[in-house]
Amino acid sequence: MPDDRAIGVFDSGIGGLTVLAALARQLPEEPLIYLGDTARVPYGTRSPRTVLRYACQVADALVARDVKALVVACNTATTHALDALQQTGRELGIPVFGVIAPGVHEALARTRTGRVAVLGTDGTVRGGRYQALLAQAGAQPTAVACPLFVSLAEEGWHDTDVAELVAQRYLGDLSGGPDTVILGCTHYPLLRPAIARALPGVTLVDSATATARVVSQALAAQGLLATGPATATRFLVTDNLARFHRVGTRFLGAVPEPVELIDLVLGDGPFSERAA
Amino acid sequence: MPDDRAIGVFDSGIGGLTVLAALARQLPEEPLIYLGDTARVPYGTRSPRTVLRYACQVADALVARDVKALVVACNTATTHALDALQQTGRELGIPVFGVIAPGVHEALARTRTGRVAVLGTDGTVRGGRYQALLAQAGAQPTAVACPLFVSLAEEGWHDTDVAELVAQRYLGDLSGGPDTVILGCTHYPLLRPAIARALPGVTLVDSATATARVVSQALAAQGLLATGPATATRFLVTDNLARFHRVGTRFLGAVPEPVELIDLVLGDGPFSERAA
Numbered sequence: 149m150p151d152d153r154a155i156g157v158f159d160s161g162i163g164g165l166t167v168l169a170a171l172a173r174q175l176p177e178e179p180l181i182y183l184g185d186t187a188r189v190p191y192g193t194r195s196p197r198t199v200l201r202y203a204c205q206v207a208d209a210l211v212a213r214d215v216k217a218l219v220v221a222c223n224t225a226t227t228h229a230l231d232a233l234q235q236t237g238r239e240l241g242i243p244v245f246g247v248i249a250p251g252v253h254e255a256l257a258r259t260r261t262g263r264v265a266v267l268g269t270d271g272t273v274r275g276g277r278y279q280a281l282l283a284q285a286g287a288q289p290t291a292v293a294c295p296l297f298v299s300l301a302e303e304g305w306h307d308t309d310v311a312e313l314v315a316q317r318y319l320g321d322l323s324g325g326p327d328t329v330i331l332g333c334t335h336y337p338l339l340r341p342a343i344a345r346a347l348p349g350v351t352l353v354d355s356a357t358a359t360a361r362v363v364s365q366a367l368a369a370q371g372l373l374a375t376g377p378a379t380a381t382r383f384l385v386t387d388n389l390a391r392f393h394r395v396g397t398r399f400l401g402a403v404p405e406p407v408e409l410i411d412l413v414l415g416d417g418p419f420s421e422r423a424a
Numbered sequence: 425m426p427d428d429r430a431i432g433v434f435d436s437g438i439g440g441l442t443v444l445a446a447l448a449r450q451l452p453e454e455p456l457i458y459l460g461d462t463a464r465v466p467y468g469t470r471s472p473r474t475v476l477r478y479a480c481q482v483a484d485a486l487v488a489r490d491v492k493a494l495v496v497a498c499n500t501a502t503t504h505a506l507d508a509l510q511q512t513g514r515e516l517g518i519p520v521f522g523v524i525a526p527g528v529h530e531a532l533a534r535t536r537t538g539r540v541a542v543l544g545t546d547g548t549v550r551g552g553r554y555q556a557l558l559a560q561a562g563a564q565p566t567a568v569a570c571p572l573f574v575s576l577a578e579e580g581w582h583d584t585d586v587a588e589l590v591a592q593r594y595l596g597d598l599s600g601g602p603d604t605v606i607l608g609c610t611h612y613p614l615l616r617p618a619i620a621r622a623l624p625g626v627t628l629v630d631s632a633t634a635t636a637r638v639v640s641q642a643l644a645a646q647g648l649l650a651t652g653p654a655t656a657t658r659f660l661v662t663d664n665l666a667r668f669h670r671v672g673t674r675f676l677g678a679v680p681e682p683v684e685l686i687d688l689v690l691g692d693g694p695f696s697e698r699a700a
Contacts, residue, residue, distance in 0.1 A: 193462075195664040295578075300572070305593075309589060310586065310589050391546070
């Protein structure tokens with residue numbers, strides 16, 4: 149029996165729109181709801197405990213809007229909150245997907261030498277989830293925190309001499325000589341040209357497409373796909389509609405609308421309660 | 425009668441430590457409490473309504489710790505919240521100081537042509553408080569949002585070729601030919617060398633020192649200065665002690681300790697209630 153409820157996709161802010169775009173391409177029949185926690189973006193510099201708390205509040209807000217599945221379209225939130233979200237999701241019968249495992253599987257499929265580097269936020273790199281999954285599979289991981297890439301993408305400077313110089317500085321002497329590099333932050337696909345020039349000959353893996361494929365396969369296997377045609381994607385943000393519109397267009401490749409401003413009801417819902 | 429209670433100083437995160445350092449130099453006898461809202465930093469990209477709400481919650485947390493005065497050591501919070509904070513402060517008998525008026529007065533004292541530019545966050549530039557105060561005094565203001573300066577300072581890249589290039593890009597063709605430029609964000613003093621090279625011959629005004637002077641004079645006039653010697657500064661943050669320690673040292677010029685992690689009690693206090 150098909151399920152016409154929406155897939156809930158969330159991120160700390162705007163970056164997850166790159167994942168949303170991949171989902172919309174892969175699953176054109178599915179209704180989608182996107183929630184960007186723009187009142188508290190970025191998550192990349194927050195502590196694990198705070199990211200977990202914020203992610204649970206956002207998950208609760210989406211479940212209150214009757215979604216059939218959740219996609220954590222944020223690497224930092226996947227790092228610190230996926231396990232807890234999946235546990236509560238199982239109790240509620242709602243599958244929860246992160247962006248890290250799909251990116252890792254894609255990288256493992258493409259590396260020839262087993263030397264894989266991950267680029268991400270401070271939180272993602274320190275959290276070590278990518279490195280652990282890669283090491284478990286026998287690869288030799290390295291990781292580089294590249295926090296300025298986020299600001300460059302949000303400023304619209306991803307295709308400038310500044311982006312080139314920043315990429316050179318972060319990646320110029322990447323240790324271990326990886327043959328494959330995971331773009332472990334949803335902002336980084338915008339910087340792909342600058343990153344590619346700093347790492348000639350290296351394969352770049354963007355987890356957005358890999359994640360969309362995993363979600364598609366899992367929902368199909370569980371009989372949870374919609375019959376279509378999809379209704380328009382709904383966008384929810386916790387702050388600053390104007391900025392979401394302006395900057396989000398660059399990430400989505402289209403204008404994110406209609407956008408609705410919501411207040412998160414703090415600590416009130418099954419995800420928050422079970423993580424407390 | 426002297427007043428030995430502390431001065432409460434707050435910022436969205438780490439930048440306000442440049443103001444705290446100026447206060448400690450100017451008022452060595454005064455006990456100081458610093459609160460950085462690191463669970464929700466930055467304020468520069470948030471809406472005015474959200475900044476007001478966050479600033480009131482932070483002010484309430486400091487007043488609950490019995491401060492005698494408040495210094496809003498954040499340009500974006502001063503832009504969107506100072507009027508409301510000062511109104512409630514008057515009712516409570518607690519003077520509230522911002523960083524914008526002191527910087528404007530200093531710039532007006534130093535400009536010869538009346539052409540003054542302000543560099544700040546998106547929120548500060550769009551809020552227009554600097555521009556309004558300058559225009560009221562007969563100056564001809566311009567303003568440039570320089571959001572990447574914040575990331576560069578936090579990454580410790582303020583003294584690199586990247587900082588030079590970013591400063592050139594933001595400021596290279598600053599319209600109107602100002603002779604005086606206000607560093608309208610508490611992060612920007614770290615980039616002073618790069619900014620100075622992008623704007624040769626221009627006077628740079630840093631509001632931290634000017635703010636400390638205004639606070640000192642006002643407290644003396646109201647008989648609110650402490651007898652000293654000062655106790656050690658207390659640092660409070662809402663998230664990520666480790667990062668505050670690591671990055672904050674660069675802004676304060678000393679290690680910010682002891683640091684205590686606090687949770688903000690949302691909407692509970694006179695500032696939040698009166699702004700609601």
